[in-house]
Amino acid sequence: MILQTFWTNIQEEQAFYFNMLEMTQQRHFNLFTRPTSLLGTLLKSTVNPECFIQRRAEFSFRQILGPVSTVQEEKESKTAAISEKKVRLSSVISILDFEYAASQNLPPAAFAFIKTGAEDEHAAKWNRDSWKIIRLRPRVLRPIDQVDISQSILGTKFAAPFFICPAGGSKLAHSQADLCLTKAAGRQHILHWVCNNTHMSQEGMSNARAPDQTTFWQIYARSDLDVTTQEIKQAIKLGYKGFALTVDAVRAGKRERDLRVTYAQREQDDMMVNDDDEDENFAGEPSVGRPAVESSLDWISAMKWLRGITDLPLAIKGVQCWEDAVLCMEYGAHPWVSNHGGRQLDSAPSAVETLVSMRQNCPEVFEKCEVIVDGGITRGSDIVKALALGAKGVGLGRAFLYSVAFGEAGANKAMRILKNEIETTMALLGITSLDQLNSSYVDISSIPLGVVRSML
Known part of the structure; x- marks a missing residue:
């Protein structure tokens, strides 16, 4: 039948x-x-x-x-083409959306390198969560017309108070990542603090600048200081207007997320002959792709060396306690509050903790220096909170690496998103310019006692 x-x-x-x-x-x-x-x-x-x-x-x-073909078949074909791209730029409306898009669109190893924190990633997670503990205190019945979010950072005025942090491994997100970031920063008139571990030469990066664009350069003190000295001098010739010396990376932190993906890929490639044999060469150290740094420098020798080369604005990147912020002030440098995105020491304090301890123990630093901060920033409201606590410039690293996976258009959109969020936050707080912002607009009473009383 x-x-x-x-x-x-x-x-x-x-x-x-x-x-x-x-x-x-x-x-x-x-x-x-x-x-x-x-x-x-x-x-x-x-x-x-x-x-x-x-x-x-x-x-x-x-x-x-x-x-x-039929109409239905054409529709199915278009749907398949969209699914191949996974997440599209048009669907992204926040920095966290960019992170999700990167997790779907980038190869697992590339995303793991960017996302990873040290060890259990407590510091990386706490960086982000600590901003959410701070509450905002809006003022109402204030005339709000135009909101001005422009800010001067180390002597140069930019259209916004946030900037692109120096970040290695950008090529994992996009083959021309650093060029895209510089070009997008030029279009949006924000600061790009270029990483010396960029995939491009200093000259190549400087050529990507717009005619009126200002960029700064980041350095590590290499074990051969003569190499770094020449790097600084070349950067000055190429028109870089400021520097940052990263000091929190005498060794690379143990970045286990990155390591796990690396070893998983080796297993798939049959590179590991016997899993049960002891790996005597295992050190748990990630490959960070940069030369060894000079670990014998102290405050006196470092500042003498740097000030013998240039008198341009200088930030010390990696300040994690108020005592070192005071030393920055005493030696004529600007403190950059950062724990390297939680990628170095897993129990390091968040930027919020360090900023609060500085306000409690050395408020004069905010008057004599420009305090810079990064770590865990995902919203324009986070940036406003940092500025209310006394920061002058607020950096984002991972956020822009996630966004530049879409090329220059992605980085440009991330900047516009942050600008809009800052403007909205300021308007709802009842202020129209950043010089009106101060600590009265934030409530830190929900911060754990151990954070407020950082020393017993």
Whole structure:
């Protein structure tokens, strides 16, 4: 009975095929009429229903007609094309959306390198969460017309108080990541603090600047200080207007997320012969792709060396306690509050903790220096909170690496998102310019006692 029903369906399909033969253009004619054609085989096989069942399983009408398609098929094709791109830029409306998009669009190893924190990633997570503990205190019935979010950072005025942090490994997000970031920063008139571990040369990066664009340069003190000295001098010739010396990376932190992906890939590639044998060469150290740094520098020798080269604005990146912020002030440098994105010491304090302890123990630093901060920033409201606590410039690293996975357009959109969020936050707080912002607009009473009383 089942076979008879199927045979009836076959006869109906046979009539359909003949109708299609008459409608098909001449360019398809030979395909259908050749003795060895697929359709010819199908039509001849209708004498034997069982044979047709087998042939029908082997061939589809779409394979025969090729270009002929239905509206539904075209819709399915478009859907498949969209799914290949996974997450599209048009669907991104926040920095966290960029992170999710990167997790879906980038290779697992690339995303792991950017996302990873040290060890259990407590510091990396706390960086982000600590900003959410701070509450904002809006003032109402204040006239709000235009909101000005422009800010001066180390002597240069920018259109916004946030900037692109120096971040290595940007090429994992996009082959031309650093160029895209500089160009987007030029369009949006914000600061790009260029990493010396960029995939481009100093000259190549400087050539990407817009005519009126200001960029700063970040350095590590290499074990051969002469190399870094020449790097600084070359940067000055190329027009970089400020520097940051990163001091919290005498060794690379143990970044286990990155390591796990690396070892998983080795297993897939059959590079690990025997999992049960002890790996005597294992050190748990990630590959950070930079030369060894000079670990014997102290405050006196470091500042003497740097000030012997340049008198341009200088920030010390990696300040994590108020005592070192005081030393920055005493030696004529600007403290950059940062724990390297939680990628170095897993129990390091967050930027919020360090800023609060500085306000409690050395408020004069905020008057004599420009305090810079980064770590865990995902919202324009986070930036406003940092500024209310006394920061002058607020950096974002991972956020822009996630965004630049979409190229310059992605970085440009991330900047516009942050600008809009800052403007909205300020308007709702009742202020129209950043010089009106102070600590009265934030409530830190929910910060754990251990954070407020950092020293016993």
